[in-house]
Amino acid sequence: MAKFCTNCGQEIPDGNRACTNCGTLVDGGSPVTTTVNVNNVQNPTNGFAIAGFIISLVSLFCCGTLDWLGLIFSIIGLVKAKSLNGSGKGLAIAGIIISCIGLIILIIFFAIGGLASIFESYSSVPSVRY
Template sequence: MAICNHCGNGLEENAAFCPVCGAATSGQPPCEEVDAQQRPIQPVYMPVVQQPKTNGLAIAGFVCSIVGWFCCGITSIIGVILSIVALSQIKNRQEGGKGLAIAGIVIGGIVMVSVPLGVLSAFLPVLLS
């Protein structure tokens, strides 16, 4: 079995190019016959990509905004404040959690508007009569 001088891949007989690396085999010294067990094995290293840490205030603001729906909007105010502070920290510290912070602001704002409107609409017939 012929071996490519460039990448060490096995070649077919009379191959003009290596099918793996594309190196030309013509014009090079003839490939030596090597047993598959004699070929050195090259390890493959994969780079490790670190994901940015999620900001804790973004998580807390998101959770407080959602819980505000069940607590008549009280914790949604805290959630909006925490989420705004988290957005500032995320920008300065290059942390993750920007989506959570934005969602905390939006959900908290919706809850802060909808809960008083719901209470007002529930008592409006009583107030008008």
């Protein structure tokens, strides 16, 4: 007892309440039970996640100077992903991981630089004073 779409003529299998081709509801169908259109809805773009990921990535090549910005954007992107059907979640997480790696590298560099300057001033004290 297959039906045919009143809009485009596509055969509609038993049990389907909407045309698989154009989404037109067949008689007896209600908008609530339409599952056809759900698959056609494109995931909204998560601008913050994309921006966070790109900034974090660029920052890796800019001595980590933009890491804090990439981290902030990525976190906002991750929060927004929840309300955007999960869109951009992977990008946001990747952005956070990349920013964290960049920040750790930055901290290590500062630590080495700081230790080096402490050691330098310590070792230079005798030569200056005596």
